[in-house]
Every structure is written in structure tokens, then in C-alpha cells.
Amino acid sequence: MNPIQIVLVLFALFAWSRVLIGLRRGTVTMTPFVLWSLAWAAVIVVAVRPETTAAAARVFGVGRGADLAIYLALMLVFFLVFRLFARIEGLERELTRFVRADALKDIAGESKGR
Amino acid sequence: MSSRQRIIVIPAYREAAMIGRVVHDALGVADAVIVVDDGSPDRTSDEARLAGAVVIRHVINRGAGAATATGIAAATRFGATAVVTMDADGQHRAEDARRVFDRLDRGDVDVVIGSRMLPGQGGNMPAHRVLFNRIGNLLTWILFGVRVSDSQSGLKGLSADAARALELRTNRWEFSSEFVNEIRLKKWRLAEIPIQAIYTEYSLSKGQSLGGGFRTAAKLLSRRFLG
Numbered sequence: 536m537n538p539i540q541i542v543l544v545l546f547a548l549f550a551w552s553r554v555l556i557g558l559r560r561g562t563v564t565m566t567p568f569v570l571w572s573l574a575w576a577a578v579i580v581v582a583v584r585p586e587t588t589a590a591a592a593r594v595f596g597v598g599r600g601a602d603l604a605i606y607l608a609l610m611l612v613f614f615l616v617f618r619l620f621a622r623i624e625g626l627e628r629e630l631t632r633f634v635r636a637d638a639l640k641d642i643a644g645e646s647k648g649r
Numbered sequence: 650m651s652s653r654q655r656i657i658v659i660p661a662y663r664e665a666a667m668i669g670r671v672v673h674d675a676l677g678v679a680d681a682v683i684v685v686d687d688g689s690p691d692r693t694s695d696e697a698r699l700a701g702a703v704v705i706r707h708v709i710n711r712g713a714g715a716a717t718a719t720g721i722a723a724a725t726r727f728g729a730t731a732v733v734t735m736d737a738d739g740q741h742r743a744e745d746a747r748r749v750f751d752r753l754d755r756g757d758v759d760v761v762i763g764s765r766m767l768p769g770q771g772g773n774m775p776a777h778r779v780l781f782n783r784i785g786n787l788l789t790w791i792l793f794g795v796r797v798s799d800s801q802s803g804l805k806g807l808s809a810d811a812a813r814a815l816e817l818r819t820n821r822w823e824f825s826s827e828f829v830n831e832i833r834l835k836k837w838r839l840a841e842i843p844i845q846a847i848y849t850e851y852s853l854s855k856g857q858s859l860g861g862g863f864r865t866a867a868k869l870l871s872r873r874f875l876g
Binding site: 635639 | 685703705706707708709711712715718719722723726727818820
């Protein structure tokens with residue numbers, strides 16, 4: 536194996552271990568765990584046997600297997616960034632609702648009626 | 650509702666130096682002033698209270714939009730018949746807030762925006778501010794389809810019904826444009842009246858920076874297209 540292959544495999548194992556730890560701690564639920572496991576397993580397969588991507592590349596009409604892998608990886612990254620963004624926005628709104636409820640609680644006594 | 654209850658809402662963050670005077674002036678034209686201290690680490694709350702405001706405090710900073718929405722919610726709880734929002738940095742004149750209240754009292758509009766860009770008034774806005782404002786208006790128009798002359802104005806008036814129905818989701822400066830979107834969604838009748846902004850070195854240091862403007866634009870875009 537080339538050094539890059541070893542690095543990729545080690546990285547994939549490391550990343551997968553983080554997902555596994557998340558699952559055990561309850562911060563990652565089963566569905567994302569399965570999806571992440573498949574993704575990192577795919578990375579390991581591609582790293583060890585790069586020729587597997589060539590077949591897929593032919594199916595999609597992309598010149599080289601490595602190119603296809605990069606396209607897919609980029610799409611995945613964009614998707615994840617988007618999801619993170621949406622989730623942070625949601626959290627921000629929840630936080631504001633919480634802070635507002637706390638702030639208005641103090642004047643509940645002064646307001647007329649309820 | 651028999652008695653008129655004019656309430657001014659002032660969102661404030663680190664405005665200890667200025668807030669006392671702003672509250673004092675505002676009390677001259679309103680029945681009550683609510684200052685929403687948006688988690689300031691300084692004496693903003695104390696100064697506002699000393700000057701006679703009702704102070705509501707966010708335990709952590711949530712941004713001008715969030716603070717404004719909290720203040721408007723509080724005003725409706727206090728039984729406001731009309732609500733006017735004002736900036737805490739002293740750039741708005743109490744006299745203009747009174748004119749916004751008067752305009753609302755005529756009963757033919759739901760929302761009033763105090764515009765720094767209408768002909769006849771203003772003209773004292775620094776050039777880069779005019780540019781930011783034009784960009785804000787353009788974005789607001791493209792994204793939400795409402796044309797206003799000063800989408801970023803902090804001096805706004807709402808009828809009691811509009812104040813109760815208002816739903817702002819964004820937390821920071823982009824709420825001004827979101828407010829315009831509410832006008833469209835709720836089919837509110839809008840009037841713009843010319844106001845005069847007082848620009849001092851202090852108030853200019855407090856406003857939206859170029860970077861902040863870009864962030865605002867990005868948030869607005871995401872809000873429009875990503876929900």
C-alpha cells in the first residue's frame with residue numbers, strides 16, 4: 536500500500552471510532568451511525584482497492600474513478616455544511632425563545648390578566 | 650380599550666453611556682418606556698431603570714432583533730395600544746417617535762416606518778450609510794417584494810393588533826428586513842413618515858459595519874431560501 540492509502544484507512548477508522556463513541560454515549564442515534572459506518576467503510580474499500588471506483592466512474596460517465604470519488608465527497612460535504620447551518624439556526628431560535636421566556640417571566644406579575 | 654397606552658420599546662446592548670438620556674426623552678412622548686437589556690455587561694439596566702424605564706433583561710446577548718421582539722411582546726402584555734421601537738444610541742428624536750404615534754392614532758394604518766431617506770428630511774446621513782441602506786432596500790425588495798425607502802430604520806410603529814401578530818424569527822440586524830416581510834405576509838397597511846436621524850460619532854460607532862452588512866445579507870438569503 537502507498538502511504539496515502541494507509542493515511543486514508545487510518546483516518547477512516549479514526550472517524551468511524553468517533554461515530555461509535557457517539558453511539559455509545561447516546562449523542563449519535565442509530566440511523567446516522569449506520570449511514571456513517573457505510574460511508575467510512577466505502578472510504579476504506581476505495582482506499583485499499585482504488586480500481587473499484589473505475590467501474591462506478593464508467594457507469595456515471597466520469598473519466599476517472601478518483602474524480603468521481605472527489606465529486607461525491609464534495610457533494611457530501613456541501614450537504615453536511617448545509618445541514619449544520621440549518622441546525623445551528625434552529626438552535627439559535629430555540630435559545631432566543633428560551634431567553635425571551637425567561638425575560639418575560641419577570642413581568643408576568645405586572646401584566647394585566649393572564 | 651378606553652385609555653390610550655403609548656409604549657416605546659428600546660433594545661439596548663452596552664448603551665450605559667447614552668440610555669439614560671434616551672429613556673428620559675422617550676418618556677416625554679410615551680406613557681411607558683420598556684428597555685430590553687440584551688445581556689449587557691455594563692450598567693445599561695441600572696441607567697435605564699434610574700431614568701424611569703421598565704427594564705427587561707436577556708440573560709445572554711441574543712441580538713437587536715431578538716431584543717426588539719421581546720420588548721414588543723412585553724409591551725402587548727402591558728396593554729399597549731400602540732408600540733414604537735427606537736434605537737438606544739440616541740440617533741432618534743423623541744419628537745419623531747411622537748409623530749409615529751400620532752400617525753398610528755389616525756387608525757388607517759397598521760405599521761409606520763420612520764424613514765431617514767424620504768425627501769424633505771434627512772440629508773444628513775453619511776454617504777456610506779446611504780449606500781448600505783440602498784443595498785438593504787434593494788435586497789428587501791428582491792427577496793420579499795416590498796418597496797420601502799428605509800428598510801433598516803430602527804424607528805418603527807405598530808398598532809396593538811400588529812404588535813400582537815408580529816412574528817420575528819431572525820435574531821440580529823436582519824430583523825429589519827424580516828419586519829418588512831411581515832408587512833407583506835400579514836397584509837398590513839404601511840405608512841412611511843420622514844424622520845431626522847442624529848448622527849454622532851457615538852451612534853456611528855454602534856451601527857452596522859461592512860462585515861455585519863454582509864452577514865446580514867447572507868442570513869436574509871438563507872432565511873428566504875432555506876426557511
